[in-house]
């Protein structure tokens with residue numbers, strides 16, 4: 001049975017019109033689902049009982065099932081969810097100063113097999129539905145009882161490879177009848193899927209785009225990110241230029257520093273050239289070790305030198321602390337594994 005959160009607003013309105021319900025019912029249902037975070041039809045107390053029963057016969061409304069929550073000493077927490085078909089996904093809550101960020105998964109597994117990332121280690125299983133993407137936000141907001149300030153689509157999977165469902169979720173998150181989440185506080189990340197960036201550019205929302213660049217020459221990038229073979233840097237940068245269009249939009253580069261692989265002075269110089277071309281800010285993350293992956297964290301001195309070179313070239317660069325590494329919740333560590341009990 002289809003989950004009611006897999007319906008966009010227009011589909012919901014059509015479904016309710018078919019039940020001979022007045023037009024305002026769709027807004028009431030959206031408010032119960034996304035503003036009040038109801039997890040059962042019984043909570044829709046201002047709807048007639050007969051309508052609630054008919055909705056329950058046609059559409060499921062199941063909260064995500066939590067398997068385990070792990071909490072880091074730095075305040076980060078990682079929730080492992082069990083989906084209806086047995087697949088496991090992870091969502092991370094990252095408090096930092098005044099920011100309370102949720103990092104969302106968009107696929108069970110990942111097709112893209114980036115060499116430094118745990119999510120791609122076991123291959124791709126399936127796309128997450130809109131209900132499963134939105135369900136992560138609903139669960140975190142309800143269980144943590146905090147006002148979320150930022151949403152990042154940087155968990156398991158490649159968001160632009162699940163564009164239909166991600167776009168659906170983004171529209172509900174931003175909709176004043178839905179979550180009412182400001183678009184500029186939402187960031188979607190991509191490993192560099194050029195057709196996805198081109199399509200994302202056509203979504204009329206001011207959502208931030210973050211490009212996981214991780215190397216500024218094709219040879220190193222192909223070694224780290226096989227997707228670069230299909231969409232090399234020249235095509236990726238052109239697509240990013242198209243995304244920037246006439247202005248108003250911004251691109252951020254994500255760059256995981258791997259000792260001896262992409263942290264050399266020449267890497268910083270090449271990265272600075274690409275960043276200047278797109279006026280992109282660079283978020284640097286020192287690699288967090290993942291069991292089974294052959295990479296090391298660089299020394300602090302080489303990280304500082306890398307940043308200095310970017311800044312010397314006029315590029316805004318920030319070293320982000322990759323939080324939650326003690327619970328395998330840091331960038332690149334999400335694998336959707338069953339708990340080790």
Ligand code: SF4
Nearest residue numbers: 110114117120157191
């Ligand atoms: S970095 Fe992103 S695209 Fe690459 S394997 Fe991990 S989840 Fe997939």
